[in-house]
Amino acid sequence: MRRATLAAVALATALSTAACTSPSHDPVATAAPASPQPAANVQGVLVLRVQNLPQVGTVVVDGNGYPLYRYDKDSAKPPTSNCMDDCWMKWPPVIDTGDVRIEGIDQAQVGSFIRQDPTKTRQVTIGGWPVYRYAGDAAPGQAMGQGVGNVWYAVTPQGKKAAAPPANGAAANNPGN
Missing domain, CATH: 1.20.5 (Single alpha-helices involved in coiled-coils or other helix-helix interfaces)
Structure with missing residues (x-):
């Protein structure tokens, strides 16, 4: 029995x-919106690590090597995302899976907040800034989103904008919001 x-x-x-x-x-x-990056980071373990990319310098990348970006129209205090609607398709937010592992980043710099959109998902922040991937990065290590519209920049481990110029002049002239 x-x-x-x-x-x-x-x-x-x-x-x-x-x-x-x-x-x-x-x-x-x-x-989570569709993006060209593998969906492995949407569920399960999210890895954030520091990597030096020749075109942008030392920035944060995901576990697959795709750089993460910050948006100048967002705010860090308090963390707020202003990338909504169509913006999501080009700039998918990095979602906090509940199991975030960091490599080479001060743990105090990594956080999350609840997005004020219909999904109410928890988005990762670095230095208080919400972070995103760029759908135009077709391969790990690319940083095609650097300087797009003069408002999108690869994010440093401190949450700052990567200072290096975009990899190609066309990206800065593409106001891809």
């Missing part, structure tokens, strides 16, 4: 866990 009860409890636990973690029931999985 005891074995049957334990088996029933184990089966119920497994079924409820599967139901809670399926993509159709996971608010983070359904809230």
